Amino acid sequence: MTRPRDPESNLVTSPPGPLLTRSGQEASSLFALDPALRHLNHGSFGAPLVAILEEQERLRREAAAAPVRWFPAAATRVGRARAAIAPHLGVSPDQLALVVNASAGASAVYGSLDLPRGCEIVVTDHGYGAVTMGADRLARRLGGRVVVAEVALDDSPERALAAVLGAFTDRTAMVVVDHVTSPTARELPVAEICAAARTRGVVSLVDAAHAPMLIERAATLADADYWVGNLHKFGCASPGAAVLVTRPGLEEGLWPLIDSWGGSLPFPERFDHQGTLDITPLITAGSALDLVEDELGWDRVRAHTAALADAGQALVAAAMSRATGVDCLARVASPATAMRLVTLPAGLGTTVDAANALRERVLADLGIEAAFTSCRGRGYVRLSFHAYNVLDDYADFADRAVPHLVDLARREGDAVTSTGAHGIPVVGL
Numbered sequence: 346m347t348r349p350r351d352p353e354s355n356l357v358t359s360p361p362g363p364l365l366t367r368s369g370q371e372a373s374s375l376f377a378l379d380p381a382l383r384h385l386n387h388g389s390f391g392a393p394l395v396a397i398l399e400e401q402e403r404l405r406r407e408a409a410a411a412p413v414r415w416f417p418a419a420a421t422r423v424g425r426a427r428a429a430i431a432p433h434l435g436v437s438p439d440q441l442a443l444v445v446n447a448s449a450g451a452s453a454v455y456g457s458l459d460l461p462r463g464c465e466i467v468v469t470d471h472g473y474g475a476v477t478m479g480a481d482r483l484a485r486r487l488g489g490r491v492v493v494a495e496v497a498l499d500d501s502p503e504r505a506l507a508a509v510l511g512a513f514t515d516r517t518a519m520v521v522v523d524h525v526t527s528p529t530a531r532e533l534p535v536a537e538i539c540a541a542a543r544t545r546g547v548v549s550l551v552d553a554a555h556a557p558m559l560i561e562r563a564a565t566l567a568d569a570d571y572w573v574g575n576l577h578k579f580g581c582a583s584p585g586a587a588v589l590v591t592r593p594g595l596e597e598g599l600w601p602l603i604d605s606w607g608g609s610l611p612f613p614e615r616f617d618h619q620g621t622l623d624i625t626p627l628i629t630a631g632s633a634l635d636l637v638e639d640e641l642g643w644d645r646v647r648a649h650t651a652a653l654a655d656a657g658q659a660l661v662a663a664a665m666s667r668a669t670g671v672d673c674l675a676r677v678a679s680p681a682t683a684m685r686l687v688t689l690p691a692g693l694g695t696t697v698d699a700a701n702a703l704r705e706r707v708l709a710d711l712g713i714e715a716a717f718t719s720c721r722g723r724g725y726v727r728l729s730f731h732a733y734n735v736l737d738d739y740a741d742f743a744d745r746a747v748p749h750l751v752d753l754a755r756r757e758g759d760a761v762t763s764t765g766a767h768g769i770p771v772v773g774l
């Protein structure tokens with residue numbers, strides 16, 4: 346461990362105040378979150394907007410009242426939503442299909458590709474488990490394998506690029522890389538990776554689950570062959586709304602996960618047909634993006650979350666450093682603007698299961714929702730920052746969760762088990 350830094354030097358002197366709507370209400374009034382819960386984990390499942398939930402309910406009732414009128418027209422509504430969403434992401438509506446989540450987008454790509462037998466698919470050790478598992482299944486089906494490129498937390502973008510390209514062999518057919526990594530909250534140099542892959546004839550898939558609205562024009566920036574992003578994370582759409590963006594020239598080989606009545610249509614219209622399904626998250630997603638723009642302004646949300654992330658991470662890291670006597674400000678190269686890591690006391694959260702148990706434990710004991718992750722045997726708390734968060738949220742974490750975590754590390758270490766109401770094994774979030 347490095348020597349402790351002066352914790353006070355981490356404190357920010359002028360933290361941002363609460364973000365207000367155009368009519369002067371606190372931004373939190375737009376969200377359906379339980380006010381009794383400290384929600385520092387927007388990164389896992391987002392948080393939907395009250396007005397959008399109401400609009401969905403109205404649409405569901407409309408569908409329930411006249412199903413045979415409603416469902417045949419559903420694809421037209423999805424097409425309209427696509428047109429409303431595309432300008433927010435800075436992409437042409439012709440290059441963008443709507444899917445229910447980032448995992449479904451990745452699965453649609455895996456299912457559409459015609460990769461050679463015995464090929465290799467390169468992923469990184471920061472990849473989202475479910476998307477990496479999909480790559481693994483595809484590779485094994487072809488008698489090939491997944492190759493994991495190892496990227497250190499503090500590797501510069503240049504070193505991260507070199508690590509990924511260093512895993513390429515003459516059998517590499519595809520690279521799957523995260524725009525913003527889930528366990529480590531860092532940005533990867535996706536534009537450089539995709540450009541290098543293209544010159545080598547390697548297909549690129551960018552898992553940008555966290556990127557829409559967090560990173561402006563993220564899909565254009567990455568210029569991947571295939572790019573998937575959730576609108577229900579930073580974009581605040583209701584759960585079940587995501588996009589799949591592809592480069593011109595590749596559309597015709599791309600097929601939806603669900604074979605439905607769009608089969609004879611070109612891309613992206615063929616994705617508008619999803620069978621019988623609750624498509625209200627998709628068709629209200631454009632309204633969610635508009636609502637945040639109208640009430641708060643996406644530029645203001647991005648500025649607020651970036652400033653709050655600097656202040657909140659510094660505050661929690663200072664408290665953790667004071668309590669443990671070692672520097673706990675995680676050194677992450679290219680950190681995400683709205684998710685940050687603080688290092689946990691030694692012995693806590695060293696595996697994915699142990700980190701998940703901590704999440705449940707902190708929620709059950711303190712009513713604080715935060716993500717815990719593990720990377721190379723070291724545990725971290727991953728703090729998220731969104732429009733509704735205020736500095737008090739992180740001060741509360743510093744005051745109550747930090748001593749609790751230090752105490753758990755002393756008494757139980759990674760024998761910590763979940764005492765939460767759920768008690769269900771969960772996968773990495």
Ligand SMILES: Cc1ncc(COP(=O)(O)O)c(C=O)c1O
Nearest residue numbers: 389446447448473527552554774
């Ligand atoms: C990087 C990354 N990819 C994919 C996903 C999966 O998202 P979904 O469950 O919406 O498909 C997540 C979820 O947190 C993620 O962080």
